[in-house]
Amino acid sequence: MKAIVFESYTGHTKKYAELLGQKTGLPVYERKEASKHLARQDEIIYMGWLMASSIKGYKNALKDYNVKAVCGVGMRRANEDALKDMIEANKITGTKAFYLQGGYDGNKVRGFYKLLMKMASKFMINEIEKKEVKTDADLETLDLLKNGGSLVKEENLAPILEWLGN
Numbered sequence: 001m002k003a004i005v006f007e008s009y010t011g012h013t014k015k016y017a018e019l020l021g022q023k024t025g026l027p028v029y030e031r032k033e034a035s036k037h038l039a040r041q042d043e044i045i046y047m048g049w050l051m052a053s054s055i056k057g058y059k060n061a062l063k064d065y066n067v068k069a070v071c072g073v074g075m076r077r078a079n080e081d082a083l084k085d086m087i088e089a090n091k092i093t094g095t096k097a098f099y100l101q102g103g104y105d106g107n108k109v110r111g112f113y114k115l116l117m118k119m120a121s122k123f124m125i126n127e128i129e130k131k132e133v134k135t136d137a138d139l140e141t142l143d144l145l146k147n148g149g150s151l152v153k154e155e156n157l158a159p160i161l162e163w164l165g166n
């Protein structure tokens with residue numbers, strides 16, 4: 001494996017990429033800068049934030065590098081469904097996939113993304129508030145949407161480190 005390449009909008013994916021870099025000793029590059037350091041088809045781990053279910057930059061990373069593993073970072077709690085939905089939405093085949101929970105920082109979201117998130121938050125908050133019984137994950141999502149916060153934790157990287165044999 002040559003490097004970890006990432007794309008992050010508000011910093012959570014960057015934090016995971018840096019933590020993974022520290023744990024593995026692999027160099028960490030932002031996607032738009034990565035071609036200065038890597039050759040085409042170098043083996044990489046790609047990490048991208050989730051925007052309307054899509055892993056930002058993943059398609060471009062696939063064109064440029066040999067993506068051995070892809071890791072999406074979203075605000076949803078990590079579980080099998082979150083991973084399955086991510087794999088389906090991004091048509092991930094033949095590449096190892098991981099999903100990590102990042103967080104939400106509304107203060108850093110601007111322009112079109114702000115508009116999109118305003119609509120999505122309203123919908124998600126309504127859906128959760130309608131429920132008679134709210135799960136822990138529902139309450140966590142409500143809190144993230146209303147107050148923001150980071151749920152980035154080093155221990156969430158354990159499955160990736162295990163896959164890498166570290």
Ligand SMILES: Cc1cc2nc3c(=O)[nH]c(=O)nc-3n(C[C@H](O)[C@H](O)[C@H](O)COP(=O)(O)O)c2cc1C
Pocket residue numbers: 007008009010011012013014049050051052053054073074075076101102103104105109112113114116117
């Ligand atoms: C416009 C927009 C769309 C988003 N769509 C999703 C989504 O579909 N699924 C999800 O889990 N999180 C979604 N999020 C939340 C981000 O993926 C989450 O905040 C993530 O931690 C951002 O990573 P970053 O800090 O590296 O940019 C969305 C955020 C924004 C601003």
